[in-house]
Amino acid sequence: MATLTQPPATEEPTALGYVETRGLSKHFGDVRAVDGVDLCVMEGEFVVLLGPSGCGKTTLMRMIAGLEKPTAGEIYIAGERVDDDVPPRARGIAMVFQSYALYPHKTAFQNIAFPLEAAQVERSTLRRKVQWAAALFGLDRLLDRRPRQLSGGERQRVALARAVVRDPKVFLLDEPLSNLDAKLRAMARFELKQLQRQLGTTTIYVTHDQVEAMGLGDRIAVMDKGKIRQIGTPRDVYDNPADTFVATFLGSPPMNLVEQDEHTLVGFRPEHFLPREVFGEEPDLVTFRLRVREVEYLGSDRLAYGYLEEERRSDQPVIAAVPITITAPLAEGEVYEFAVRRRDLRFFDARTGLRKPAPR
Amino acid sequence: MSGRAAVRVAKRAALYTAAVAFTVFAVFPFYWMFLTAFKQNRDLYVGATNLQHVPWIFNDPPTLDHVRLLFFNTPYLVWVKNTALVGAAVVAITLVVAVPAGYSLARLAGRWGERLGIGIFLTYLVPPTLLFIPFARVISVLGLQNQLGALVLVYPTFTIPFCTWLMMGFFRAVPRDLEEQAMIDGYSRLAVIGKVVLPLAVPGMLTVVIFAFTLVLQEFVYALTFISQVERMTLSLGVPVALVRGDVFYWGSLMAACLITSLPIAVLYSSFIDRFIAGLTAGAVKG
Numbered sequence: 230m231a232t233l234t235q236p237p238a239t240e241e242p243t244a245l246g247y248v249e250t251r252g253l254s255k256h257f258g259d260v261r262a263v264d265g266v267d268l269c270v271m272e273g274e275f276v277v278l279l280g281p282s283g284c285g286k287t288t289l290m291r292m293i294a295g296l297e298k299p300t301a302g303e304i305y306i307a308g309e310r311v312d313d314d315v316p317p318r319a320r321g322i323a324m325v326f327q328s329y330a331l332y333p334h335k336t337a338f339q340n341i342a343f344p345l346e347a348a349q350v351e352r353s354t355l356r357r358k359v360q361w362a363a364a365l366f367g368l369d370r371l372l373d374r375r376p377r378q379l380s381g382g383e384r385q386r387v388a389l390a391r392a393v394v395r396d397p398k399v400f401l402l403d404e405p406l407s408n409l410d411a412k413l414r415a416m417a418r419f420e421l422k423q424l425q426r427q428l429g430t431t432t433i434y435v436t437h438d439q440v441e442a443m444g445l446g447d448r449i450a451v452m453d454k455g456k457i458r459q460i461g462t463p464r465d466v467y468d469n470p471a472d473t474f475v476a477t478f479l480g481s482p483p484m485n486l487v488e489q490d491e492h493t494l495v496g497f498r499p500e501h502f503l504p505r506e507v508f509g510e511e512p513d514l515v516t517f518r519l520r521v522r523e524v525e526y527l528g529s530d531r532l533a534y535g536y537l538e539e540e541r542r543s544d545q546p547v548i549a550a551v552p553i554t555i556t557a558p559l560a561e562g563e564v565y566e567f568a569v570r571r572r573d574l575r576f577f578d579a580r581t582g583l584r585k586p587a588p589r
Numbered sequence: 590m591s592g593r594a595a596v597r598v599a600k601r602a603a604l605y606t607a608a609v610a611f612t613v614f615a616v617f618p619f620y621w622m623f624l625t626a627f628k629q630n631r632d633l634y635v636g637a638t639n640l641q642h643v644p645w646i647f648n649d650p651p652t653l654d655h656v657r658l659l660f661f662n663t664p665y666l667v668w669v670k671n672t673a674l675v676g677a678a679v680v681a682i683t684l685v686v687a688v689p690a691g692y693s694l695a696r697l698a699g700r701w702g703e704r705l706g707i708g709i710f711l712t713y714l715v716p717p718t719l720l721f722i723p724f725a726r727v728i729s730v731l732g733l734q735n736q737l738g739a740l741v742l743v744y745p746t747f748t749i750p751f752c753t754w755l756m757m758g759f760f761r762a763v764p765r766d767l768e769e770q771a772m773i774d775g776y777s778r779l780a781v782i783g784k785v786v787l788p789l790a791v792p793g794m795l796t797v798v799i800f801a802f803t804l805v806l807q808e809f810v811y812a813l814t815f816i817s818q819v820e821r822m823t824l825s826l827g828v829p830v831a832l833v834r835g836d837v838f839y840w841g842s843l844m845a846a847c848l849i850t851s852l853p854i855a856v857l858y859s860s861f862i863d864r865f866i867a868g869l870t871a872g873a874v875k876g
Contacts, residue, residue: 296769318775330770334788343784347775391774 246305247272247431248293248399253302253312254455255288262288264455265302275425275432276460277446279439281478285455286435290401293433295320307398318347323392324401327408329384331376337363337387338372344395362394365424382413389421393428400425400432406441418444439479443467451475469575470496473582476575482548486577487537493588494577499532499550501573504557505566513571519547520564533559619848619855626845627651633840655841659832665846667820668827671737675823676805678741683748683801684794690749691756691793692782696768706757713750717810720746728815739815740823744808748801755800759793760786799857806854824850 246269255263263285270276278286291297293304295317304312311320323344331340341362345355363369366386376384385405392400406414406421422445425432436442442449443463450460451474459471470476470484473494477483482499489495508514518538525532533549549567551559559565576585624647625633632649636642659665694702694709724743733739763786771781787794805823812826819831828846832839 294769294773296772316777317769317772318777322773324770324773326766326770328764328766330764330766332767332771332785343771344774347780395775 246270247274247307248433249305250289250293251303251305253289253292253304254300255285255292255297256300261285261455263292263299266452266455266457268450268457268460270431270433272431273429275422275434275445275447277434277436277442277449278452279436279442279446279449279478280452282437284452286437286452287403289452290324290403290433290435293399294322294324294401321398322401323395323397323399325385325388325392325403325405327404329376329388329405329408331384331387331391333376335375336372337368337374337376337379340376340387341368341372341391341394344391348395350395358394359390362390365393366390381409382417385409385417389424393424393430397430400430400434402432402434404436404438405434407436407438414441421445439481443479451478453478469584471584473577476577482532482550484575485547486545487547488579489576489588492579493585494579494582496575496577497569497573499548500530500552501569502547502549502567503551503569504555504559505568506557507555508568508570511570514568515571515574516566516568517547518564519549519567521559521561522546524559524561529553531559538564619851622844622848622851625840626655626842626848627653628841629654630841655839656845658839659842659845659849663831663842664820664827668822668824671821671827672806672823672825675737675740675744676802679744679748679805680798680801682741682745683752684797686745686749687752687756687797688787688790688794690753692760692786694753695757695760696765702757706754709750710754713747713754717747717808721810721814724811725814734815735817735821737816737821740805740808740812743811743815744805748804751804752797752801755797756790756793759790759796763789795861799861803854806850 248268248270250266250268253263253266253268254261266285266289268276268289278289280286288297292299292312293306295311295315299312302312303310306320306322309315332343335343338359341359342355345358350358359372360369363372366389368383368386368390371379371383371387376387379387385408388405392402402421406417409417418441434441434445446463448460449463449466451458451466453474459466459475461469466475467479470479473486473496476496477486480498484496484498485502486494486496502517505514505516519533519535520538521533521535523534525534530553531551533551534546535549537547551557557565574587576587577583578585624645628647629649629652632647636644642648690709694706696702698705724746728734728739728742731739731742733742767785767789768778768781771785772778776784807825808823809825812823816822816826819827822830824846828843828850832843832846
């Protein structure tokens, strides 16, 4: 903590990241919505804040936007400290809300032009920029319509066009795809990713949908109870979860956790947990006997739910995701031999839930 | 199946009967005003002695006598002008106060906004019959007795609480996201209110205008207390004062005055009915 005796030097310790938070907290009464978050987003990076509802991800984003005042901590955008007195309009950010927040009394054109009007952009430039943004999202023919005359997907694109039109330093996107139906969502995800690559604008994206997070993020910050539990590339977070929360939050179905002894939980992903015969003569396997209770046919996989018939029984069911290409019989009520490669096992401290190295 | 169909028909019939009954109930006063305003006196009063007389129709040809009396033998047009003046002033004052107050209560006062709003609304429920005595004192101290200014001063005491409450509902219905979006889009809170919130609250402000004006139009107690000169009266006071002379009721002219005054209001109301309902339920149902 810097003392007050020294006036802030012109060369403040410049933040490493393009968007950075240090010890950022927000308390609502007794609730610690955000609890000491250190987040560092590099220039041009796409970072996803992922977590269950109520984990503080939206509050964190709203503080970066300037819509909530932090209880404690610092926020830097492009090297400038903004948490204290910089209002949202002066932070150089653009935000897309889950509801899209289109102005219902304005046409699509006026909606997109609204941020430019605030910046008092000259009329001809404004027209050109709006047209550029509209073309980017294929909205050319819809500019005269009002929001209520637009479909959900079109509204979402107007909101995005309004966000990009004034060339912000940072995009903040709060679950922008969650109001789209499933068919549109995959397409919109792809377009969003393309767009971000093309513009190269630093982006922070909030979602509770792990598929969106995995698909979009350069890095994912997994949040729970106001804290970032882990931050890393999608592969990193998925393959090497830092604790049991991350392990079970990511992945569908989630990672299986089995008690190994009183100090250790062992985890393995359902897709790594396959009938023994699949592995043939491979060395380094760990085998379990699984009593199958229920088999779900999901088209591409069969999910086998069951309990381990070992000395140590997990009280939670264990799930195996068996690709449809593996035709091994799976009947309800029967016991089968299943196996996991030793390198696919992850170990966690039974008390803290934190990752720990494999026991020798 | 036919049993169920019968039940459906019966339900329909009950619905329409109720609707028709209510319509008759609502329209009848207008019809009675209309009849009375244009009936000749003989037709109007003979029913008191002749029980064979049918009161719901014109038995004699209609006449304009009562309307003529109203326009040429009473200062009816002066009252209309006075009412319009007072109404316009009160509406303006109400808007200037109730719109910012409603916004503040809806957005800035936090948890206390709700309770404060209810408190403000409660003051609307204090009846004028209790308040006119202290007000009379205030008016005489200000030297406003027998002047329209007295009414302009007093009427906002009930229009503002009511309209603040109304505006609160309308502002609540404006999604918070829109304001936050506009603040991110580059505007200060004041600019956001001007460019986003107020345009979306126009139906609310229209409702306020009509409500405040109607409240002024129907107010009687304060007008009676503070205005004594016929030429300075408003409609609601002037009409009964000038057209009830001793125990003589000029029923035809009274009803003519009521009809002429209430018709524009009725038309105005019915053309904004959807917005009224939206305004009154704005807090409960999200638009």
